[in-house]
Amino acid sequence: MIVKVVLNNKEQNIDRTFDYEVPEGLEDKMAVGMRVLVPFGFRNKGVEGIVVAMPQTSEFDVLKPVSKIIGKEPVCSPKTLELCLWISKKYFCSLYQAIRLTTPPGMTSGIGEKTAKFVSLAIDRDTAFEIKDELRAKNNTARARVLEALIMSDNIPLAKLIKERGGSYTAVHSLQEKGYIRVDTEQIVREAYNEKKYERTTAYTPTSEQKVVIDHLYSCIDENRHEKILLRGVTGSGKTEVFLQAIERVIKMGKNAIMLVPEISLTPQMVQRFVGRFGNRVAVIHSALSVGERFDEWSRIKKGEVNVVVGARSAIFAPMENIGIIILDEEHETSYKSETTPRYHAIEVAEKMSETENCVLLLASATPSVTEYYKAKIGVYTLLEMTKRYNEGAMPNVKIVDMRGELFDNKNRSPISLALQAEIKRNLFVGQKTILFLNRRGYSTFVSCRECGEVINCPDCSIAMTYHKKSDSLSCHYCGYTMRNVTACPECGSKYVRYFGTGTQKIEEELNNLFPDAKVLRMDTDTTFQKGGHEKILDKFKNEDADILLGTQMVTKGLDFHEVTLVGVLAADTALAVDDFRANERGFSLLTQVCGRAGRGDVPGRAIIQTYQPFNATIKFAKEHDYEAFYKNEILQRKRLNYPPFCDIIYIMVTGEDENAVKTRSEEIGDELKRCMKSDGNIFSILGPAPAPIEKIRNNYRYRILLKCKNKDDAHDILESIYELHEKNNKKTFLTIDTNPINMY
């Protein structure tokens, strides 16, 4: 018996399989999708791998034997392997990296962690600063990063510290031994979303608009018909109710559903509604689960104990069989695109899966992405629409406030305009709730010297540091590097160091000054670090008599509070000032979503958008709630400027610590592409290679090439050959190839 194995081998990043002989004792248990340990290389070092095929013959005469089978069951099915193969080809990653998306959580780190662990400082912040500076000086980066993260917030889940903040288990362990930090376990209720917690609900009688959509979905489901559908429904039109009823039907037909949401921890209300309807037949996968909890959910799905998976992007890879519908809510959200390898887009993966599963794909949004809406217009998707709120309620009345007049005409220095102040006052007076949105976090964005203009930058990344008031420190949002706040300019010594911009903390202070009796809740990354942080704040907002919820992007999405009648957008300009072809689309959707939080109950809502560009077209369309007009305007511009969906943008990034190697490699790739462009009409233009806008992150130099081409699929062969060539002899550089990325820095 012969098996083809794909290895988990860092040096062997290329997409290759190796043949092994299966010893007699293991033949019974061997199957495609099994994890195995095999000898590799000169020294026959034991390396882990996954069996991807069991061919009759091998082209090699002598094969080494498999040493061991790991685990009792295959970790992925042949069907999943097919998908992984497709992913590795489409998104330029190794097969093993693709498989890792689909295998049980913690597969390689060892599971058994039944409780989530939380890490906090055991020493005061000043001492922590001293120790971390010493660690930095000794190049103990992982340890320094752990301390930096903890200086910034009271406690952090261990998993998050390692996954997102650049720490390591060894680093945490050693800091704990030294007594610098504490690791506490919190006994987690195994079923993270215990059904008893939520009221059970039953289906509402659909409105006439909902009924049309539901009937259409029923006909697909009942006839086992594969169809791709885009549902555009204004905020409050009752899209979620449509999902719930469609899923109920899918379950009745003996099938299962996958429901993706942009960021599960931001949408506790959505989870409540799903668990309320389907009880323990729902598995919820979200980033705050410990590895053990995640594994439990994974196993429940695999064993067929649940019918519905609700989760963020990666839940598309849940081991769900027999899928009847895949739903992506808020389909326009950028979080559906992975910005780390494998750089997949969940919509594309869901499309592929809905084809192989022959099931319904339902994309939904109040503000569909221009690309998907275009696809609906040209017939790739069926377009269904809901244009009214479920209770026939009016859309909020939106007013634009020109901030240019605030200082000069109104003599008002506050970031909250007099008009908005008056509306807040009115809401406080009648006891209605207000949501205020600011597109930033921290106390202020960056720090600079008033004498010489020096901006305090991160030493490892070419990016400005952000000031955080609570810990009186500066931190880098790219790598987490943290330093004490400066009192003098490091360049010229001047004492006039100044903070630019306005953050949520500053607005909170301002609100406390203006409305001393109002109860204000702040929701941003600093106040929601802890597990269930969002839910706690939202519960407070709902139950206690909090008056104002102030926050970043987190307050713009999915919230359904009937008592909220006023929404204020404090600085619309920061939402529009994205240097990217999607700027208008993002701005429009953000403004529409946040205004849509107002007036969802019986009392009509109102919204105020503060801006320095009152005549901006995007703001105007958002004020009128006119998606169709926005789309018509935007698609013309995209066509004129030749942007997606009329072309694809391909982003090629070479990174590495050795700047010369990075530069040389990127030039080689650039030359090769220019050569191809001559003979290939598909490529319109090549920009670069040149240092990327952020030239360095974590001491890695970054060179970028941007391609514009008619069709990414037609460019695939060229890119694949570039990728393979690089992976075969990569020593000092890393190559990333991404199509239509969200971030192009």
Ligand code: ADP
């Ligand atoms: P959307 O997701 O489109 O913004 P939701 O699904 O959140 O809208 O619905 C808004 C509110 O309307 C929710 O509180 C929901 O429970 C309620 N709702 C939706 N459909 C109905 C219906 N047919 N009858 C009564 N209430 C409904």
Ligand code: ZN
């Ligand atoms: Zn200076």
Ligand code: ZN
């Ligand atoms: Zn940095």
